[in-house]
Amino acid sequence: MQSMAQKLIASACLALTLPAFxxxxxxxxxxxxxxxxxxxxxxxxxxxxxxxxxxxxxxxxxxxxxxxxxxxxxxxxxxxxxxxxxxxxxxxxxxxxxxxxxxxxxxxxxxxxxxxxxxxxxxxxxxxxxxxxxxxxxxxxxxxxxxxxxxxxxxxxxxxxxxxxxxxxxxxxxxxxxxxxxxxxxxxxxxxxxxxxxxQGGNPVPEPGALALSLAALGALAWNRKRRAR
CATH class of the missing domain: 2.60.120 (Jelly Rolls)
Structure with a gap:
């Protein structure tokens, strides 16, 4: 079963690929x-x-x-x-x-x-x-x-x-x-x-929501790795 951290990371990656407003x-x-x-x-x-x-x-x-x-x-x-x-x-x-x-x-x-x-x-x-x-x-x-x-x-x-x-x-x-x-x-x-x-196409500047989601994903990834290392 996919973990919550993996789902969050996948969602962040998808958000970053979306075009800007x-x-x-x-x-x-x-x-x-x-x-x-x-x-x-x-x-x-x-x-x-x-x-x-x-x-x-x-x-x-x-x-x-x-x-x-x-x-x-x-x-x-x-x-x-x-x-x-x-x-x-x-x-x-x-x-x-x-x-x-x-x-x-x-x-x-x-x-x-x-x-x-x-x-x-x-x-x-x-x-x-x-x-x-x-x-x-x-x-x-x-x-x-x-x-x-x-x-x-x-x-x-x-x-x-x-x-x-x-x-x-x-x-x-x-x-x-x-x-x-x-x-x-x-x-x-x-x-x-x-x-x-x-x-805006190509490599747009990510929207604030996408940036927040990305930071959350990175935090989840760090927490997940720290938990595995215990």
């Missing part, structure tokens, strides 16, 4: 104020190790359910013709001015990094074209791990010229990423529901 970060911009906001200076995700560079703006739909903002977009309408989605991320040099007619970019930096399940929603104008690229280091440095091409959008009802045709896009890549570059025609793109997941 997998965390998901969702950027949905629903908590932003109605006024269009420069995310490089007013960042609601700073506590999560997320930062934005210039040309990244939060924007709230003009027909939001509550606290309407300035953005000409929506994603679904309720019975009162109000947008079911309030906030989004806008690529622009100056959202209050006409587009400058050239390709612009901004970065999202992720201090902890992410390594799987990167996805987002985007809406584009009928002339917009762009890319989303993932890099191993901050600010687009290091190795480029993957690229998403963004297609032009389409005119949608009930308000012609508004951005309401949203496309879901995802990217599979190998390695650990720390930044995302969004590039495209100035003022022609909105992004939402950006999902970043860190699923």
């Amino acid at each position: 997998a965390g998901t970060t969702l950027l949905d911009f629903e908590s932003m104020p109605a006024a269009t906001t420069d995310l490089s200076t007013a960042n609601p995700y700073a506590a999560q190790g997320i930062s934005f560079t210039q040309n990244a703006w939060s924007m709230v739909s003009k027909i939001a359910q509550t606290d309407p903002g300035e953005g000409n977009f929506f994603r679904g309408l309720d019975a009162n013709k109000k947008s079911l989605t309030r906030g989004a991320l806008h690529l622009a040099v100056n959202p209050a001015a006409p587009p400058v007619g050239s390709v612009q970019q901004f970065y999202i930096n992720v201090a902890e990094g992410f390594d799987t399940d990167f996805s987002l929603l985007y809406a584009a104008s009928i002339t917009g074209g762009g890319q989303v690229s993932i890099f191993s280091d901050a600010d687009g440095q290091g190795q480029q791990l993957g690229v998403l091409d963004l297609s032009s959008g389409s005119v949608c009802e009930p308000r012609e010229g508004w951005l309401c045709s949203w496309t879901e896009a995802s990217l599979q890549f190998s390695g650990k990423a720390h930044s995302i570059r969004f590039s495209g025609d100035d003022g022609q793109f909105l992004f939402d529901d950006i999902r970043l997941q860190l699923n």
Whole structure:
């Protein structure tokens, strides 16, 4: 019959082989104020190790359910013709001015990094074209791990010229990423529901529970040997 010490040691070994906790970060911009906001200076995700560079703006739909903002977009309408989605991320040099007619970019930096399940929603104008690229280091440095091409959008009802045709896009890549570059025609793109997941693999740092179990196993092993030596 297997001894208690042997069972404890076996359990500890199993715990140490399990992957570390997998965390998901969702950027949905629903908590932003109605006024269009420069995310490089007013960042609601700073506590999560997320930062934005210039040309990244939060924007709230003009027909939001509550606290309407300035953005000409929506994603679904309720019975009162109000947008079911309030906030989004806008690529622009100056959202209050006409587009400058050239390709612009901004970065999202992720201090902890992410390594799987990167996805987002985007809406584009009928002339917009762009890319989303993932890099191993901050600010687009290091190795480029993957690229998403963004297609032009389409005119949608009930308000012609508004951005309401949203496309879901995802990217599979190998390695650990720390930044995302969004590039495209100035003022022609909105992004939402950006999902970043860190699923630590390889040889992760053991979780506290696994460490405690390992120490208990070592103690049981020492006690078992001492008892046999008597």
